[in-house]
Amino acid sequence: MTTPVAAYAAPAAKAPLERTTIERREVGAYDVLIDIKFAGICHSDIHQVREGWGEAIFPMVPGHEIAGIVTEVGSAVTGFKAGDRVGVGCMVDSCRECENCKAGQEQYCVQGNVPTYNGVGRDGEPTYGGYSQKIVVDENYVVRIPDGLPLDTAAPLLCAGITLYSPLKRFGAGPGRKVAIVGLGGLGHMGVKIAHALGAEVTVLSQSLRKKDDGLKLGADHYYATSDPKTFEELAGTFDLIVSTVSAPLDLGAYLSLLKTHGTLANVGAPEEPVSLNLFSVIGGGKSLAGSMIGGIAETQEMLDFCAAHGIGAEIELIAASEINEAYERVLASDVRYRFVIDAATI
Template sequence: MIKAIARAVFGSVGPFKPTTIERRDLQPHDVLIEIKYSGICHSDIHTARGEWGPVNYPLVPGHEIAGVVAQVGSKVTKYAIGDRVGVGCMVDSCRECDRCREGNEQYCRNGNTGTYAATDRYGQYTQGGYSTHIVVTEDFVVRIPDALGLDVAAPLLCAGITTYSPLRHWKAGPGKKIAVVGLGGLGHMAVKLARAMGAEVTVLSQTLKKKDDGLRMGADHYYATNDPETFNKLVGSFDLIINTVSAKIDVGAYLSLLTLDGTIVNVGAPAEPMSIHVLPLILQRRSFAGSTIGGIRETQEMLDFCAEHRIAPEIEVIAANQIDEAWERVLASDVRYRFVIDIRTMKEEIEWRKK
């Protein structure tokens, strides 16, 4: 087994503690990645605190992973030692069902294997990217283009693909009017991506306090949803609304903002259920949909698109001993716009303690 240094939670109320975890020995098609950076996603918090179901502790979260190939299995053909690579929200799937064969591993009929808090095909409980190393089959590793720094590439493996996938699926582009609900880790990426695709972009945020940021990132318009006049003014305006917030919203109010055949897509995942009235759907042939991440092929496409268009998330790099504070700031919406852990600081802390 391969030893890795990690930060783990040992219960639903934390805090994080240094620990050592074991990674499996490399199988023929496996890649050992030395993790350089790991992004912090709101999903990490939901999962670790048991809000999405029971969790086995200790848990090492993290599914926005960027690093360098340190070792390869005997039959690996896609990567070599030293390659710049990433791992997102899943590390395996059945690879046999029609959805996997079509490149939609995220919707695997037999269930994909999450990067953490899941059981893999070897019977091991998966642990995520808040660690120094990870072993992943080469088919679930993506290549990070040279034009992207590893630190900014990490959040693209969740925040980037989570917003890119629905924008592509619902054909964002010139002539389309798109609204993004929330300007956080997901929302700011949705704005940048939609703008690069050629759409007219509007941000719908609770207040105007991030308006300057939103416009700088590429939004054409910015409205406060705590102003009732916003919903009166924008009735029937949008072809597509990407809802990125992880809190309950008044879906009916946002449905009224869609034009004929418009769609609101939820990518934020609130812990509590939301309800809707169907009449607004029926009268304008509107749709209320959901979307998760993209498949591996689409994730690579997204990374290449970001490199080509010079799109990167706006990040705050932190040390491993700041994770608890960062989580609290995520919950308080006090981050602009994604925390990224410098994994080197885990090793440096261990080395310091040995002195």
């Protein structure tokens, strides 16, 4: 038997979100019922509500930065109990059988993972995300939020945090390494915090110096404006790793020129339109152009434990659900420092 749950949904592409009621499935043997306390607003929510990344499923309940409390567990659940502090990120299932799933890289499931929203579950029903009061998720796709992390500032870690932690770890950010973060927004500010905690020398590359004071407080050692052509002259051949968090097309050649020999430019921002590249930008210097998409479940738990150990949470602005549409416009205007989080009690 399904359970009616209050939520905020977009009824159609590009339509404002509105309060509605959705049905959550019955708690199965391996399921966890979570009372959602907070849900972050990710730029990808806006891309999908507005079909910027292609055709989508409506009505759509966005939200894949979910923090809450377990209120019920299925009969076969072993990892969680009522009262546990938990999180749900960008996926709620995968095939579990392919080489990527078996390697703990469920986000790269060969058959395609089941996204937390704008997806179709194994039961054939559309998935609805965290802009709601409750969610039912298989325990294998739920992570534990350590006691040291407040739930509101922990919620954005379930996407923004793991999206930056994974490439920073994969490409060796640490002591003796020079790392640049492109963009100081919801993703970028987490990149600065995590790269600093990993021990790297951190530079922010932002369009302007408007957020310089913030960047330095968050842990950056240096801060440069990319609107100044001198930046690219001065920093040529400087970095071991650059992580781009921006969702607008970049001049990739210009950023690749900032890498050392064998350096890597890793992209986690996803522009809606294609970008062009002169391959000599990577051939010269043996450089790598890479991508990264969130992280697996085990790595997400590792990230949360790392953030708890280093006192890292997102910088947030807590809002009521009635402010979601306004928040979307402010995200598009870069008018948030640095992540909107919905208080689910207001849904």
